[in-house]
Amino acid sequence: MGVSYVPVARVGELAPGGMKEVDLGGRQVLLAFVEGKYFAFSRQCPHEEADLKSAGQLLNGTKLRCNNHSYCFDLETGECTLPQGGPPLTVLPAEEKGEEVCIRLEW
Ligand code: FES
Numbered sequence: 001m002g003v004s005y006v007p008v009a010r011v012g013e014l015a016p017g018g019m020k021e022v023d024l025g026g027r028q029v030l031l032a033f034v035e036g037k038y039f040a041f042s043r044q045c046p047h048e049e050a051d052l053k054s055a056g057q058l059l060n061g062t063k064l065r066c067n068n069h070s071y072c073f074d075l076e077t078g079e080c081t082l083p084q085g086g087p088p089l090t091v092l093p094a095e096e097k098g099e100e101v102c103i104r105l106e107w
Pocket of ligand 1: 045046047048049050066067068069070071
């Protein structure tokens with residue numbers, strides 16, 4: 001198995017509660033900075049494909065709500081918490097590496 005780290009932002013670039021669009025090899029991803037941690041996830045809502053760049057709203061803790069139909073997701077796991085058992089959000093591991101924020105890809 002291989003692992004690679006793709007730099008997607010500089011540490012300090014995102015304000016708390018900020019989000020940034022990332023093109024990850026043609027896949028549209030959002031990077032969020034919440035409670036001192038970075039989270040990367042699909043830009044497309046798994047419910048009816050709303051663009052989470054505009055429809056997504058960060059809530060307290062590590063929750064994201066899609067304002068299209070108010071589905072909520074846990075950014076740590078991608079689990080749909082409202083309604084429970086709904087389609088999960090695709091999440092990717094993101095972490096600081098030196099001065100950069102990277103998304104970890106495994107294959
Ligand atoms: S499209 Fe996101 S909740 Fe329906």
